[in-house]
Amino acid sequence: MNGHVEVRSVVATLMIVVMLGLAGCAANGSSQAGQSAPSVQASSDCGGGSSNSSAQGQRLASSLDDYICQASTWKDISEKQRKILQEARANHGVTTAQYERAWSDFRTCLINRGYKSFDLIKFPNGVYKMPLITSAPTEAQQNKYYSDYTDCLQEEVMGIDAVFNKQVGNPSLYREPEDGVADCLRRENLVPKDYTADTLRKEHSARKYEHFNIRDMRVRGCFAANNWNVNFADEGAADIW
Structure with a gap:
């Protein structure tokens, strides 16, 4: 192990992704939940994903407005979020203020359910994620957290987060996270212009990143914006219990 814990979530049916096996590598047996967007049939009023099978990969939608x-x-999202997203479609995107408010409301939602105050992780590109958290004292508390996390996610931030992440970290709307991360790293001049998703796959498989510093918060911001969260055990974990 190289001291980091990854929680990777891709577009799938709604779930809380908790990589308990990997989390065991973190300090104090910490674990992290990662949010993912539900996979649903697009409305007839929305554009569908692209079937382009080129080297650049398939797309989630034909445009940001369609996404x-x-x-x-x-x-699974609340009417509160639905209204914000409908407004965002008319304005061609989620604003930073809307995004930050959604994450603030998500954090408040958890705290109001009895968890200790905690700080969100904010990356240089403006993306927010949950910190690693220490293991719950009991299995019952852990299960309650999963339920509360899901409820707060659906109520406050899931859809807004998905859209904002695409805006800043995957504007080409690549379906595969490796394509999105590689594109983000290129656009941020963090890797050579010929760096590809296949190169990222090889480096990740070997856990040897030769083209970038995996601890660089700008790099991690590209990963986070594509729902691929990289955390390090020596950075500590939040005790929310």
């Missing part, structure tokens, strides 16, 4: 439209139809 926002799809997100606004996800059955």
Whole structure:
């Protein structure tokens, strides 16, 4: 192990992704939940994903507006988020203020359910993620947290987060996270212009990143914006219990 814990979530049916095996590598047996967007059939009013099978990969939608439209139809999000996403579609994107408010409300939602105050991780590109958290004292508390996390995620931030992440970290709307991360790293001049998703896959498989510093918060911001969270055990974990 090289001291980091990854929680990787891709577009799938709604779930809380908790990589308990990997989390065991973190300090104090910490674990992290990663949010993912639900996979649903796009409304007839929304554009569908691209079937382009080129080297650049398939797309989630034909445009950001179409992706926002799809997100606004996800059955698991609250009406509160749905209204914000409908407004975002008209304005061609989620604003930073809307995004930050959603994450603030998500944090407040958890604290109001009895968890200790904690700080969110903010990356240089403006993306927020949950910190690693220490293991719950009991299995019952851990299960309650999973339930509360899901409820707060669906109520406050899931759809808004998905759209904002695409805006800053995957504007080409690549379906595969490796394509999105590689594109983000290139756009941020953190890797050579010929760096590809296949190169990233090889480096990740070997756990040897030769083209960038995996601890660089700008690099981690590109990963986070594509729902691929990289955390390090020596950075500590939040005790929310």
